[in-house]
Amino acid sequence: MTTIKATPITAAAFAPFGEVLTARDTPSKMINAGKCERHHALATVQRGGGEAIISIFRSEPVSLPYECRLLERHPLGSQAFMPLGDQPWLSVVAPDEGGRPGQPLAFIVPAGVGVNLHAGTWHGVLTPLDHAADFLVVDREGDGVNLEEVVIPGVTITR
Amino acid sequence: MTTIKATPITAAAFAPFGEVLTARDTPSKMINAGKCERHHALATVQRGGGEAIISIFRSEPVSLPYECRLLERHPLGSQAFMPLGDQPWLSVVAPDEGGRPGQPLAFIVPAGVGVNLHAGTWHGVLTPLDHAADFLVVDREGDGVNLEEVVIPGVTITR
Numbered sequence: 001m002t003t004i005k006a007t008p009i010t011a012a013a014f015a016p017f018g019e020v021l022t023a024r025d026t027p028s029k030m031i032n033a034g035k036c037e038r039h040h041a042l043a044t045v046q047r048g049g050g051e052a053i054i055s056i057f058r059s060e061p062v063s064l065p066y067e068c069r070l071l072e073r074h075p076l077g078s079q080a081f082m083p084l085g086d087q088p089w090l091s092v093v094a095p096d097e098g099g100r101p102g103q104p105l106a107f108i109v110p111a112g113v114g115v116n117l118h119a120g121t122w123h124g125v126l127t128p129l130d131h132a133a134d135f136l137v138v139d140r141e142g143d144g145v146n147l148e149e150v151v152i153p154g155v156t157i158t159r
Numbered sequence: 160m161t162t163i164k165a166t167p168i169t170a171a172a173f174a175p176f177g178e179v180l181t182a183r184d185t186p187s188k189m190i191n192a193g194k195c196e197r198h199h200a201l202a203t204v205q206r207g208g209g210e211a212i213i214s215i216f217r218s219e220p221v222s223l224p225y226e227c228r229l230l231e232r233h234p235l236g237s238q239a240f241m242p243l244g245d246q247p248w249l250s251v252v253a254p255d256e257g258g259r260p261g262q263p264l265a266f267i268v269p270a271g272v273g274v275n276l277h278a279g280t281w282h283g284v285l286t287p288l289d290h291a292a293d294f295l296v297v298d299r300e301g302d303g304v305n306l307e308e309v310v311i312p313g314v315t316i317t318r
Contacts, residue, residue, distance in 0.1 A: 001258070020217070021213060023217055023296070031216075032284040033284075035218060036217065036219065036285055037216065037217040038214060038216055039169040039216070040212075041214055041264055044211070044212050044213075045204070045210065045211035045212070045214045046211050052203070052206065052211035052297070053200040053203050054200070055197060056181070056198050056201060057198070057200055058195065059191065059193055060187070060195065061195075063183070082243070082295045084241070084243065084271050086245065087164040107186065112293065116213060124299070125192075126191060126195055131177075136180070136241045138213055138297055141200060
């Protein structure tokens with residue numbers, strides 16, 4: 001069993017997999033007579049000929065160490081997850097190696113911060129840490145097969 | 160000056176303007192081996208030939224009574240707002256009457272609950288109540304004029 005250590009998410013480390021959804025250091029512009037910062041287009045929904053939809057996922061938590069045995073990906077669309085609670089969560093992703101997931105990486109994502117996974121990015125199931133949580137999810141609906149699942153040799157993710 | 164009373168949001172009352180983004184009484188389906196409720200497609204992004212984008216708005220608050228003097232609408236796309244904090248917020252909308260906004264309505268929206276405004280829905284600027292707040296915003300980017308603003312005879316919104 002391989003063991004990997006979860007690390008704090010950064011935009012640079014996550015860039016191969018998607019965007020980190022958080023306010024930038026400087027807003028794109030001020031709106032509403034200067035009363036509102038717009039941090040514009042942190043991500044664009046990839047919808048592969050379908051439509052962008054907004055859902056809520058309500059997930060049971062996991063705790064570390066956590067054993068990950070399943071990865072999935074959505075080849076036709078991006079998938080964004082934004083936590084609605086006040087707890088950090090875990091994002092597990094993996095590079096693609098010839099159509100199969102390579103070695104996973106695990107990121108600790110702070111409360112109030114989301115991610116947008118690019119189309120085709122291997123990732124684990126939704127894993128809030130220690131507390132059940134709701135997430136706003138923006139992903140793709142339309143024709144075509146948009147789910148691949150792969151059972152992997154288990155990896156143990158630790159703090 | 161007209162005075163209107165803000166009322167708690169309900170899906171039925173808000174239906175002419177858009178969807179309320181909150182978990183349903185019963186999830187659409189269970190995913191992740193039964194560990195996650197998917198409340199599927201609470202809203203579909205209207206993108207009027209453009210693309211769906213994900214942004215964050217960080218807004219100063221208002222307090223009630225609040226005087227609303229400006230409404231706007233986006234004729235080409237929907238616009239969803241999901242609060243990321245733990246405080247209620249205010250959604251001001253108005254019916255269209257021949258291309259101009261009619262009498263506004265004001266809804267108190269609980270923490271953790273969002274709205275998706277349909278394309279062309281007259282609405283006030285983003286108004287968290289009493290505390291500055293971040294919102295995840297899903298709206299439309301693309302060619303064309305997607306903003307109309309109208310100064311209205313002021314309405315005072317009270318609790």
